[in-house]
Amino acid sequence: MENDLINITVEDQEGNVRDLEIPTDISLSLMEVLKASEYDILATCGGMALCATCHVQVLDDFELPEPSDDEADMLDTLHNAQPDSRLSCQIRVTPELEGMRIKIIGAE
Amino acid sequence: MINTDICIIGAGPVGLFAVFETGLLKMRCHLIDALPQVGGQLSEIYPHKPIYDIPGYPTIKAQELIDNQMEQIAPFHPTFTLGERVESLRKLEDDSFVLTSNEGTEINAKAIVIAGGLGSFEPRKPAVIGLEEFEGKGVSYMVKNPEVYRDQRVVLAGGGDSALDWTIFLADIAKEVTLIHRSDSFRGAPDSAEKVFNLASQGRIRLLLQSNLNSVHGNGRINKIGVIDKSKVETFIEADSLIPLFGLSPKLGPIADWGLNIDKSAIEVNTFDYSTNVDGIFAIGDINTYPGKLKLILCGYHEAALMAQSAFKYVYPDQKLSFKYTTVNGITEF
Numbered sequence: 001m002e003n004d005l006i007n008i009t010v011e012d013q014e015g016n017v018r019d020l021e022i023p024t025d026i027s028l029s030l031m032e033v034l035k036a037s038e039y040d041i042l043a044t045c046g047g048m049a050l051c052a053t054c055h056v057q058v059l060d061d062f063e064l065p066e067p068s069d070d071e072a073d074m075l076d077t078l079h080n081a082q083p084d085s086r087l088s089c090q091i092r093v094t095p096e097l098e099g100m101r102i103k104i105i106g107a108e
Numbered sequence: 109m110i111n112t113d114i115c116i117i118g119a120g121p122v123g124l125f126a127v128f129e130t131g132l133l134k135m136r137c138h139l140i141d142a143l144p145q146v147g148g149q150l151s152e153i154y155p156h157k158p159i160y161d162i163p164g165y166p167t168i169k170a171q172e173l174i175d176n177q178m179e180q181i182a183p184f185h186p187t188f189t190l191g192e193r194v195e196s197l198r199k200l201e202d203d204s205f206v207l208t209s210n211e212g213t214e215i216n217a218k219a220i221v222i223a224g225g226l227g228s229f230e231p232r233k234p235a236v237i238g239l240e241e242f243e244g245k246g247v248s249y250m251v252k253n254p255e256v257y258r259d260q261r262v263v264l265a266g267g268g269d270s271a272l273d274w275t276i277f278l279a280d281i282a283k284e285v286t287l288i289h290r291s292d293s294f295r296g297a298p299d300s301a302e303k304v305f306n307l308a309s310q311g312r313i314r315l316l317l318q319s320n321l322n323s324v325h326g327n328g329r330i331n332k333i334g335v336i337d338k339s340k341v342e343t344f345i346e347a348d349s350l351i352p353l354f355g356l357s358p359k360l361g362p363i364a365d366w367g368l369n370i371d372k373s374a375i376e377v378n379t380f381d382y383s384t385n386v387d388g389i390f391a392i393g394d395i396n397t398y399p400g401k402l403k404l405i406l407c408g409y410h411e412a413a414l415m416a417q418s419a420f421k422y423v424y425p426d427q428k429l430s431f432k433y434t435t436v437n438g439i440t441e442f
Contacts, residue, residue: 042372044226044358046394046403050153051226051358072295077268077355079234079321081290107357 006098012039013104024095030056031089034104042107047089049074054088055081055105062100064091080105110187112138113423115207115217117194117363120148122393122408123223124177129416130221131184132434134442135423138215139186140207142193142228147174149225161406173405183441189213193228195362203422205388219422221415222375222384222391223408226358234265234354237334238324246330247350257282257349263333265321266353267291272300274351279313286314286345288321288335314345324350360395371397381418382411388422390415 004024011017022033031054034041042053049070055078058064064086067075071090075081085105091097114130116123119141127137143152147170150159155171162168168176192209197220199205207215231249233239239247251257251274262282264275267289275287287304294301308315316335322342323334332344360373369376369385374397377384382392392415393408401407420429 044373048153052232052355053357073268074355076291076295077232077266077353079232079236079265079290079352079354083291 004095006093006095008097008099009101010034010037010039011101011103013106022093022097024093024097026093028093029089030091030093030097030102031087033093034088039104040106041088041104043089045089049087049090051107052078052087053107055107056086056088057082057084057103057105058086059084059101059103064096064100109206110138110189110213110215112136112187112215112217114138114219114221114419115140115205115215116221116223117141117207118148118223118225118393118395119143119146119188119190120223120225120393121150121173121177121405122225122412123148123221124174124181125409126221126223126392126412126415127181127184127186128177129413130419131181131186131442132432132439133416133420133429134440135416135419136442137184137186138189138217140189140192140194140209140213140215142191144191146178146188146190147171150174159405161404163406183439185442189215193361197366199388203388218388219419220389221419222363222389222395223393223412224360224363224395225393227360227363227373227395228358229356230359230361231352232354232357234321234352236321236324236352238326239350239352242324242326242330242350245328246326246348247324247352249352251278251351254278254281259283260348261346262286262349262351263288263321263345263347264351264353265289266355267294268353268355269297269300271353272297272304274353275313276300276303276307279307284314285312286316286347288316288319290318290320292317321350321352374401380414382415383418390419 045051113135114137116139119139150170158167192211195210196208204218261284263286265288307313318338320336322336325332333347334342336342375391377396379398392411394403
């Protein structure tokens with residue numbers, strides 16, 4: 001890892017897989033990074049864990065900080081949530097995300 | 109019929125400021141909002157959270173900003189229809205509009221300003237085979253009158269607070285209650301979760317955990333529901349009603365059917381005056397989109413000011429507009 005850059009692997013809704021290189025010194029959420037990388041995510045609520053349109057699955061049992069109550073409540077209401085589901089707007093981009101693989105689920 | 113110059117859809121901070129800017133130009137406003145109070149998401153979702161990017165306020169609580177804005181527009185005496193959602197819009201021969209709410213309220217206005225923010229919160233519909241076909245024929249996304257379910261075989265799906273609460277409530281009313289939840293635990297209110305587990309162990313409800321609603325079947329009306337368990341096997345439950353409770357999600361709603369150009373759930377506007385592709389309809393705040401759009405309250409205020417200049421020609425087609433500063437002219441109540 002050099003200059004605070006990390007690599008994550010993203011699978012989009014169509015199954016295309018791409019590696020993203022992200023700076024970690026920019027204080028963004030994963031949702032914001034995905035949107036900036038032109039993935040098809042609505043993010044209607046702008047990052048307040050309200051709309052769940054930035055729903056992703058975090059693959060390979062990758063360890064992340066536990067979801068907040070707001071995020072957990074929202075995930076609980078989703079029909080298509082899996083045990084590894086998260087809202088990407090609630091995941092801060094930090095060096096700990098190096099090597100993570102995610103799959104974008106998006107809006108139902 | 110309510111008559112006004114401008115009907116503003118959405119009574120959030122941007123909708124409220126539009127009253128001020130149009131008020132300076134002597135235009136009257138009526139606001140309609142699906143929520144029972146003004147303030148939009150600021151009052152509904154984060155009333156106590158501080159906002160740091162309102163000019164002149166190093167920090168201000170969301171509700172305080174709304175209270176201040178209500179005070180700021182008081183001289184213009186706006187009127188409100190709250191707790192009703194806009195449903196349809198039609199244009200009259202004189203080029204004015206009639207907006208109808210879901211409760212049948214009609215508002216006649218010379219121009220329409222959509223300041224709808226995220227949209228209105230509507231039940232999230234899961235992708236389930238046959239679900240939409242049986243809407244109103246056994247499928248409903250909210251419980252309006254629990255008596256409807258007396259002596260019925262009811263299936264609920266979901267794991268949030270409302271799924272738990274209605275399962276408990278309907279256990280006393282319905283003939284048979286089944287709750288389907290994809291996980292094996294509930295993160296919501298622990299009291300309610302415990303009650304649901306107790307009802308299940310007493311045999312008063314059927315609890316299907318680690319299971320997913322998969323299909324809905326019937327003949328004119330629901331008669332059975334397909335459920336997939338963790339071994340991916342589909343089993344069928346006989347049922348008279350299905351209540352999927354998968355939370356609320358902000359949607360544009362009926363506004364999406366008004367012939368406006370829409371990009372990713374946002375209304376496309378011309379940044380000259382935030383007009384839409386339909387003459388006489390403007391869109392300001394979080395609900396619009398244009399190159400470089402930022403979803404900030406501050407940007408919505410700016411959009412409201414420019415919109416007001418153009419809306420003037422719909423309200424006073426024969427008058428010439430002259431721009432005045434409030435510091436020079438003050439505010440004239442009307």
